[in-house]
Amino acid sequence: MSLRSPLGQVLGTGSAKDGTAHWWAQRLSAVALIPLTLWFLFSLLLLPELDYVTVRTWLAVPMSGFLAMLLVVVLTYHAYLGTNVVVEDYVHAHAAKLFLLLSLRFVYVLCGGAGIFAIMRIAFGS
Amino acid sequence: MISDRTPPARNRPLSPHLGIYRWQIGNSLSILHRLTGVALAFGLLALSYWLISIAGGEQSYRAAERAFASPAGMVVLVGWTFAFLYHLLNGMRHLFWDIGLGFERRQRHASGWLAVLGALVLTACVWALLWHGGRL
Numbered sequence: 662m663s664l665r666s667p668l669g670q671v672l673g674t675g676s677a678k679d680g681t682a683h684w685w686a687q688r689l690s691a692v693a694l695i696p697l698t699l700w701f702l703f704s705l706l707l708l709p710e711l712d713y714v715t716v717r718t719w720l721a722v723p724m725s726g727f728l729a730m731l732l733v734v735v736l737t738y739h740a741y742l743g744t745n746v747v748v749e750d751y752v753h754a755h756a757a758k759l760f761l762l763l764s765l766r767f768v769y770v771l772c773g774g775a776g777i778f779a780i781m782r783i784a785f786g787s
Numbered sequence: 788m789i790s791d792r793t794p795p796a797r798n799r800p801l802s803p804h805l806g807i808y809r810w811q812i813g814n815s816l817s818i819l820h821r822l823t824g825v826a827l828a829f830g831l832l833a834l835s836y837w838l839i840s841i842a843g844g845e846q847s848y849r850a851a852e853r854a855f856a857s858p859a860g861m862v863v864l865v866g867w868t869f870a871f872l873y874h875l876l877n878g879m880r881h882l883f884w885d886i887g888l889g890f891e892r893r894q895r896h897a898s899g900w901l902a903v904l905g906a907l908v909l910t911a912c913v914w915a916l917l918w919h920g921g922r923l
Binding site: 688691692695698699702706709711713716717720729733736737740743744747750753769772773775776778779780782783 | 801802803821824825827828831832834835838839841842845848849852871875878879881882885913916917920
């Protein structure tokens, strides 16, 4: 005989609802960000100038654009996971918490999407 | 969901219990990890703005350059450099813990100081390089 409620049995989840998935996603994105962020930092430091022509020429190289896109995607995802935990930990009022969690998603999708679109424009020259 | 609507019988303390810790290197660095993480999340806005300004052409890049090179912009950029380097080093500390390494008291303290001091030194190096190269 199970002591779990019928609804709990049907949903098949524990009290935390999603167990270890969040923890793993945060760690994997963290590992991916070590080479990506260091590539970005070193690339900027190794450019002879940081003026428009130099920076645009560098980003227009296919490999730079590709890595920059990966950087924006993984960075946005990692920040989303991290700030979610911060909001869940420190915002206790239910409505405020829900509002913040949902609006953060919109901000991340907008910000990340705009960054990726900008890189595509540079790569494809429009 | 239901528990959110029914008021609790007693106001029990909610985790994380920030008020009961004695300040020491362990919890200070943990809090700094979160603070730098939140600061870096705001940095995403700047990163996207910078990328958009490049895509927009020389005029818009100049405007972004002026914003970043202003006194306030420089302070924020130096702050983000430190936040990134600290979050990177301390994050690697966390990853080592996750695979079960570096839990001894001496190792924890040594790696903690390494993360803080390393981030400070590397921030100085990055900005010295930028300054030296005359790229500011």
